[in-house]
Amino acid sequence: MHALLMTVLLGIGATAVMDLWGLARKPLLGMARPDYGLAGRWIGYMPQGRFHHRSISSAAPLRLEKLIGWTAHYVTGIGFAAVLVYFHGLSWLQHPTAGPALLVGLGSVAAPFLLMQPGMGAGIAASRTPCPACARTQTVITHAAFAVGLYAAGWAINLLYALT
Numbered sequence: 001m002h003a004l005l006m007t008v009l010l011g012i013g014a015t016a017v018m019d020l021w022g023l024a025r026k027p028l029l030g031m032a033r034p035d036y037g038l039a040g041r042w043i044g045y046m047p048q049g050r051f052h053h054r055s056i057s058s059a060a061p062l063r064l065e066k067l068i069g070w071t072a073h074y075v076t077g078i079g080f081a082a083v084l085v086y087f088h089g090l091s092w093l094q095h096p097t098a099g100p101a102l103l104v105g106l107g108s109v110a111a112p113f114l115l116m117q118p119g120m121g122a123g124i125a126a127s128r129t130p131c132p133a134c135a136r137t138q139t140v141i142t143h144a145a146f147a148v149g150l151y152a153a154g155w156a157i158n159l160l161y162a163l164t
Helices: 004-029 036-048 063-086 090-094 098-107 110-119 132-163
Strands: none
Touching: 004 063, 004 090, 004 132, 036 063, 036 110, 063 090, 063 098, 063 132, 090 132, 098 132, 110 132
16 A cells, blocks of 8 residues: 555656646746646547547537546556556665656657547647647657656655655
8 A cells, every 4th residue: 555655646746747847838938738628528538439539629528528637647647657666666766766767757758649649639749730849849848847757756755755
């Protein structure tokens, strides 16, 4: 149970850092925050057997899509934290290092590039967007923030655990 709690806290912490970057990029770069409601819309259509959309923004909105999207966002962050803990063990939480956090955080880019963006109509690695290079760069930067979040949350958990 202890390992599960630490993994959940790691994923929540890392995802929160990613979200803080999402808030900061508007005033810093003039870019809108990611819309997890659209991810919720995409997921919300899956029980009906619809996994691909020409354009998710033109699909009819669904009730609770924002809740679905934000929940999926945090559950996914916890899932990637579990990958880190699975491959590097709880010992990583006792002595967090940047390498594994960067590997998992940047590796998580595969999810939007290969699943979400194609499923939502943006093409593989945002190839069908008006500026694929811009979208790819923002995706990588956002997931780099998640990687930093894994490392920072690992240290925070380590410090909190040491205090108990």
